[in-house]
Amino acid sequence: MGKETLQKIAEVRERLRQLQRQQTASNNGTASAPPAPVIDPPPARPKIAEMSAEVVDSNPYSRLMALKRMGIVKDYEKIREKTLIVVGVGGVGSVVAEMLTRCAVGKLILFDYDKVELANMNRLFYQPHQSGLSKVEASRDTLLHINPDVEIEVHNINITTINNFKLFVDRIRHGSLSNGQVDLVLSCVDNFEARMTVNTACNEENQIWIESGVSENAVSGHIQYIEPGKTACFSCLPPLVVASNIDEKTLKKEGVCAASLPTTMAIVAGFLVQNSLKYLLHFGTVSNYVGYNALADFFPTQEILPNPQCDDRFCRQRQSEYREAQASKPKEEPVVEEEPAIVHEENDWGIELVATDEDLPAASNSNATTANAGLKFAYDAPAANGTDESAPSDAPPAKAIDLSSLQAQLKGL
């Protein structure tokens, strides 16, 4: 870059600073007037046609492609063929989108209908100058600046209305780079209704998705992998959350807000994207459920099998299809990977730590005996009513959760 250009940039920078000083002065030192958007730097590198493993400072992909040489991932560059939908780009979803962008995913489709506010600044990703912008548009600007190789499609809408739901289903079905079904849907929303909407659409479209959540006291969170017909869907039984006594209803008052921390949100985003990468690129083991209790650094895991009496008829249909597919196959282990995973030494352990009652003190919550210690259902359930005799022969074993009796409560919400 020539001296003349550098000189021009210095001039522009100085002019921007002057404007900023004027603006700060006109805001009169109060925090109550969020400043309007100032500027996003334009894309700072040209597009790159092919991912290279060359080890030079100017290659943004050298550290990703090194995963191949390390024996972790067989074909890292396949990431560029993948399309993911991220529903909700708040404290978790925006970080999820940034991670996927830096990992060089092919295409991201973002849904949100909220605006950036200064009150969001205690979490990663958004910056104060973006206050007032729609979250999806602010995200697109930043993500394209970070990595112009990623295709970003944004929808500034609430997916829970009827018309928007149709659009959401259409994007699941036709959103990929080749106008086919997307590879994965990631739910990063903060309310029950939106999660149920994602669930309904994914059961209908037979779409694998991963749900995530962070508690309103900011110190716990979870991710849950949902494969229609094979694992519990979000409607099969009350959502499983890391135990906490906060009553969600008490938080929905005027003048009251949930607590949040950038740490917990980034950890949950990390778990979500890590499991997405494992699923998309066929390495390691995709977890069914990972919880995080920040106060104790405790990570409960859980297998959650589907409820044969699930209210969602598409869920029941997927279960039936899954049973038929399993019955027609020779004996097969229910693993998530559809292609053989690369074998490397960490996997030799085959470790999946599941807390048992022997390891841990009994939890006081009345439902805790049906879930692993450290986990509880998001709302109360009636007393356990014994084994469901009507369950088919491949119904959940004793260890997994099978609580069709809880389903009625879902309707009441």
Added chain:
Amino acid sequence: MGKETLQKIAEVRERLRQLQRQQTASNNGTASAPPAPVIDPPPARPKIAEMSAEVVDSNPYSRLMALKRMGIVKDYEKIREKTLIVVGVGGVGSVVAEMLTRCAVGKLILFDYDKVELANMNRLFYQPHQSGLSKVEASRDTLLHINPDVEIEVHNINITTINNFKLFVDRIRHGSLSNGQVDLVLSCVDNFEARMTVNTACNEENQIWIESGVSENAVSGHIQYIEPGKTACFSCLPPLVVASNIDEKTLKKEGVCAASLPTTMAIVAGFLVQNSLKYLLHFGTVSNYVGYNALADFFPTQEILPNPQCDDRFCRQRQSEYREAQASKPKEEPVVEEEPAIVHEENDWGIELVATDEDLPAASNSNATTANAGLKFAYDAPAANGTDESAPSDAPPAKAIDLSSLQAQLKGL
């Protein structure tokens, strides 16, 4: 902000885009010429004198102050009195600094001597337009933009040289907002020499610190809380890492680089800052060691007690001081909190999951029997030589690691 200002901003934005197009054209479409820094947006909000819990969109602290109402943290606003040193602002350290900045810490002191490169773009925080800038200066610009209330002090130096080590020690001793000792040192470096330097300084200054690390195959990491005299220091025994067969020496060749992922780095950064917050604000339980195996979502923990024969004489001195302090007190549980922690329901479990040999398959590594399953020492150790008879009476119990015989190896590095 007036229409005139908005108009001016639009003009400046357009001029920047023109410059960018010229620049991209002159780069001739190749990725090998990283563009020079373009622009950082200036601070976008005025400073805030006092943290408020008011629930309005314009309050950047409402979600943090809500931790008080939730019963998680007693005095969140005390965060503004705290000073932390972050050594290394790469893939982990830069995210650590951003989290702490968004959490409204009082002061950050950053050390690094590296430059931002496009090759760093597969991790969070830095953006392409910062290529070529020093990491600490690029960090300062971004952090002050995100939160102008945080004081940021940066040192673009390598702490392992003699003169720089003196400066590093001075900043530990006098770096706080009141020119006293800092509250915590966080090590986010990627090499043994720098970790040993932090260790030496912290033993000398009796400074609590937390070490972090991510494996060169990108799929494991750890944090380790180190309190001189009470826990093992970095020199007491070989560093404990999540098991992996990668030989560090094979990676240090021309044309070969370590793999990295934004997920693993952000998760380790999250664990590091979460435990820092727990330590600084007295809530939850500060973990001695948390590991992360991304392939299996497995999180080994470990208590690591000091080695009475540690090579570092300041470590031995701190151990002696700690024993004396313990002996002069009535019987006391060795907890990290120095003030009573707030009691809330998650803590009722008192859960700290420690993997035992019964739970998990035996690891094949020869040293693994001395550490919990899933962990191994960073380099080979001689065969176990039985209990050290010379250890004082309050020496580590059988479960903890006490391998003074390994210490000689540290010298050889």
